[in-house]
Structures are given as structure tokens and as C-alpha cells.
Amino acid sequence: MKIKHLYLILSPVIIATAFFAVKALPEKKEEAPNEDKSVIAVNVEYAELQTLQNNIEVTGKLKAKDRYEIYAEVEGRLLPSAKKFREGNYYKKGQVLLQIDQQERYMTLLADKSNFMTELTAILPDLKEDFTESYPTWNQYLKELDIKKPLKILPEPKTEKEKYFIAGNGIYSSYYTIKSSEEKLSKYTIYAPFSGVISKSDVEAGTAVRAGQELGEMVNLSSYELEVTAPLKNIEHFKKGNKVKLYSSELDSEWTGTVIRIGNTLDANSQSVKVYIQTSGKDLKEGMFLTAQVNSAAYENAMLIPRKLIFNDNHVYVVKDNKLEVQEIEVMETFKSDAIVKGVPTKTAVLMTNIKNPYTGMKVQVLN
Template sequence: MKSKYIYLILSPLVIIIAVFAVSALPEKTAENPIEDKSILAVEVDYAKLKTLQNTIEVTGKLRAKDRYEIYAEVEGRLLPSAKKFREGNYYKKGQILLQIDQQERYMTLLADKSNFMTSLTAILPDLKQDFTESYPAWNQYLKNLDINKSLQPLPEPKTEKEKYFIAGNGIYSSYYTIKSSEEKLSKYTIYAPFSGVISKSDIEAGTAVRAGQELGEMVNLSSYELEVTAPLKDIEHFKIGNKVRLFSSELENEWTGTVIRIGNTLDANSQSVKVYIQTSGKTLKEGMFLTAQVNSEAYKEAVQIPRKLIFDGNKIYVIKNNKLALQEIEVMETFKSDAIVKGVPTDAAVLMTNIKNPYEGMKVQVLN
């Protein structure tokens, strides 16, 4: 009974002491507030305005500028030559490439010239009697005639009557027949039209050739032509006479080319135009691929940024007071994955992180 009274007296006392103890504890301060996990960490690039220009690169295949396909214009047996007509052999301009046996044609030409001399001799007495003024010229022409040389032009008749007399005796007909044979005889020997190498050979010495048959091909290695395909949006940067930098992915060399022609037709599928660039160099080979590099117009006070960060065609985001702010820009040129733009303030913190669904005023944290 006594212990029950003691318990009733001590219980309120313990509660009172506990209340005072809790109230005496110091209040907790929020020295380190919990970070808002919704704030994104982003990267920025501080704009440095400078003069920029786009570098346009197009690739094409190199071809010799001068190419000569060799065909036979006469029939006959191909004669052996001092230098065999083989791929890779070099010939100087004017050097004999091929010779076709012309002996039979040459003998026929000599016979025609002999008959022509006979015809001239036959009309000289009549010329002396009826055309006294013209006789000395025709007589001298006959004296100078050499059947082993090319015929010289006939004397000019002084009157219509004389012209009809000469024509009536078949002199003009015989003359032009011989000149035609002389021209045809010259086709039995084929000369190099320029200094170059044989790129294709389709004939062997001793074989018979026919008129119209292809014998081979010759190319000039001193000058090349590069055919490239430029996108329509970049064609304005290719102008006739402009210098172009050329390089190869296989070699360390560089060359300089000149734009010589620009195509007038547009490829409907690729929306591109063909451009032709002339170049030369000892290490160049026909058939190799070269890349042509040309610079676009230079833009002052511009910056280069990724195209994916441009919104609505003319806006980007900059960071102001750790918040996104829209900045209007002017896109000068786009290429590959970047763009050259103007209108960005100097040292502006341009957003470089691609954010999903960004909006103006959005809080961000700039990464150091």
C-alpha cells in the first residue's frame, strides 16, 4: 500500500523533469539546405566574336585534261616501230606513234602525178598560142613539178576562157584527185599530238588494221582535270578562276587547282552541280581521288555553335543568373553539324548542353 502512494507521487515529477529537459535543448539550424534535385547541370561556352568562314570540301576523280583516242583512218598492215606502242611508253609531241604500210598507195599516187604531168605537157602548145600571157606561168609550173613532193597550187587563170580551157582538159579534176590522195597518204603515219604516255594499246605490229579501228589511247600527264560534285547551296563559292586547295587522303602532298568550268545542269536526285578544276603535279596520277577545299565568305563578329542548339531557326539559349534566356541570332551559314551565327553578345554564356524541353526562365547550374 505504501509503495502505491510512492509511485503516484514520482510519476508526475518524472514527466515535469522530462518536459523541462526537452525545452532546454538548442534549436536545430538549417546550415546546409537540401539541394533541389530538379536543377540541371549544364555546360556553357563564353562567346568570343571573331571572323569566321566555312570550309567546303568536295571529292572527285582525277583525269588527264588532254586525251587522244587513236583510230585508223586507212587500211593496211601495221609496221614495227623503234619504240613499241605499249601502255606507259612516253612520246614527245610530233614523234611517230604508228605507221601503216603505205607502199601500194604511194605507188598509185606517183602514177597519178605522172599522168598529171602528161596532161599539162599536152596543153602547153595551145596555151602558148591562145593564152600568151599565161603560158610562162604554166610552163614554169610544169618545170617545178616534182612527183616526189606535194603538188603546189595551180596558176590562176587570167580570163574566163582560159579557166574553161583548163577545166575542159581535166587539169582541175586531176589536180584535186592527187591532193585528195596526198591527204589520205598522210594518214598512214600517226604522230603524237602532244607529249604524253600511252594509256591503252589495242594493236600489235604486223597485224592488219581496217579503217575506223581503235588502235589505242594517249594522255597528257602535264595537266589534269578534277571533276567534283558541289551541293547547290555551296555552288556560289565556286567561281571560274578561283584557286582551290587540293589534297589526298592517301598522300601527304597538297596541290593548287583552278576552277575552269561549272556545269549548267542540276542533278535532280542529289541537288548538286558539277565543277571542273584544273591542276598539275609530278606526283599526281590519273584515276586518283582528290578532295577540293574552298573557303566561303568571311563573316565578322560571328561565333560557331552546334546546329542542334538552334531553336525556331533563329534562337539560342544563353545563361543569365543561372536561368535560361532566349537570344535571337542570325544564321549566316550552316555546314555539317555546326553553324556560323551573328547576334550573340560578347562573352555571353551560350548553352552547350542539349536539354529536353527547355524553356525561358528554367533554372540551371553551370558546370565549372
């Protein structure tokens, strides 16, 4: 009976003690359920492989390929010509451009030729006596000599003795003096070296000119040369003999040019090389600006993507089952903002959105 009453007294005490003991324990925080991170929405481009080329464009200034600066090699008074020597006038090849008064020089030349005839006449008797075999040749040369025509080549001496005899009488000296004067006389008339127009005229008829004075300039309009500056990375596409398409932003026309020369020096500042292109055609004028367009090699099974999406030089991200994966590529050519690449399987969803800190397996939501 006492034991029963003891249990009845202790039970509430035990329960109360246990209650307060539990209360005294530190509270255990309830773990919050994992919150799903937000999925990034991205754009992709499904790879459609095709043959791509890079259109390289460079601009330059057109100038005449053949340019002839006209200088006076003799002095005298400039004579009036049938066609005035003025800018824009057209001359055919071989037509007289300018003529300087040569009358005084011409008379001096005639006098020298007359003296030469006298010298030949004086040695004929000795030739007939001492050089019988050569006499008919020299006699015939004298008969055919016309002081108004250029001197013919002197007969060839048959022996050393004859050569010394001719030289001792001053025949060779007189002959070459006259030939020099004939050459000098030809400088008084200036002929057109090719068919073209006068691009600059610095003289007028009646004015006195001196030796070495610039008289004007002539250009050939049938052929032009375009000088362009090509970036070093693209110079391999400009090869001698290659055809180039030319066009002007001012005219609705196109022309075809041919690469004729490539510079050997590199501009250190622009990292470029000079390329020279020959062309011809209607509406072309010296001084106009033309753009030359040349195509690079064709790349098959390639696609064009933004350069900013390429990382580690040759990798891009693709989307598969709404997750990012790394795709290795081969970069064929790079431009300012794009690049031609190969190695992407057709219909692959290539990531086109530049996202922050991407990684393999990252969940994304494709918008398009």
C-alpha cells in the same frame, strides 16, 4: 440568488454544447509550405567572337585532261617502229607513233602525178597561142612540178575563157584527185598530237589493220582534270577561275587546282552539281582520288554553336543572372551538326545544354 444558481447550472451546458459544435465542424487542412523546385544545372559557352570560314571538301577521281584515241583511217599492214607502241611508253609531240605500209598507195600517187604532168604538157601549145599572158606562168609551174613533192596551188586564170579552157582539159579534176590522194597518204603515218604516254595499245607490228579500227590511246601527263560533285548549297563557293587546294589521303602531298568548268545540270537524287578542276604536279597519276578543299566567305564577329540549340530558325537561349533569356541571332552557314552564327554579344553565356521545355526566366545553375 436563484439567478446565480441558474448561471452556475447553464454555464457547463453552454461550454459542452460549444465544444461539441466545434468538433462537428469539418477540419480545415493545413496548407503545406511551397516546396522550391530543383534548379537545372547547365553548361554555357562564353561567346568569343572571331572570323570563321567553312572548309568545303569534295572528292573526285583524277583523269588526264588531254586524251587522244588513236584510230586507223586507212587499211594496211602495220610496220614495226623504232619504239614499240606499248602502254607506258613516252612520246614527244610530233614523234611517229604508228606507220602503216603505204608503198602501194604511194606508187599510185606517183603515177597520177606523172599523168598530170602529161596533161599540162599537152595544153601548153594552146596556152601559148591563145593565152599569151598566162603561158609563162603555166610553163613555170610545169618546170617546178616534182612528183615526189606535194602539188603546189594551180596558177589563177586571168580570164573566164582561160578558166573554161583549163577545166575542159581536165586539169582541175586531176589536180584535186591528186590532192585528195596526198591527204590520204598522210593518214598512213600517225604522229603524237602532244607529249604524253600510251595508256592503251591494241595492236602489234605486222598485223593488218582496217579503216576505223581502234589502235590505242594516248594521254598527256602534264595536265589533269578532277571531276567532283559539289552540293547545291555550296556551289556558290566554286566559281570559274577560283583556286582550290587538293590533297590525297594516300600521299602526304598537296597540290593547287583551278576551277575550269561548272556543270549546268543538277542531279535530282543528290541535289549536287559537277565541278571540273584542272591541276598538274609531281606524283599525280590518272585514276587516283583527290579531295578538293575550298573556303567559303569569311564571317567576322561570329561563333560556332551546335545546330540543335537553335530554335525558331534564328534564336538561342543565353544565361543571365542564372535565368534563361532569348537571344536573336543570324545564321550564316549550317553544317551537319554545327552552325556559324552572328549577333551574340561577346562574353555572353550561351546555353550549351539541351534541356526539356525551356522558357524565358527559367532558373538554372551554371556548372562551368
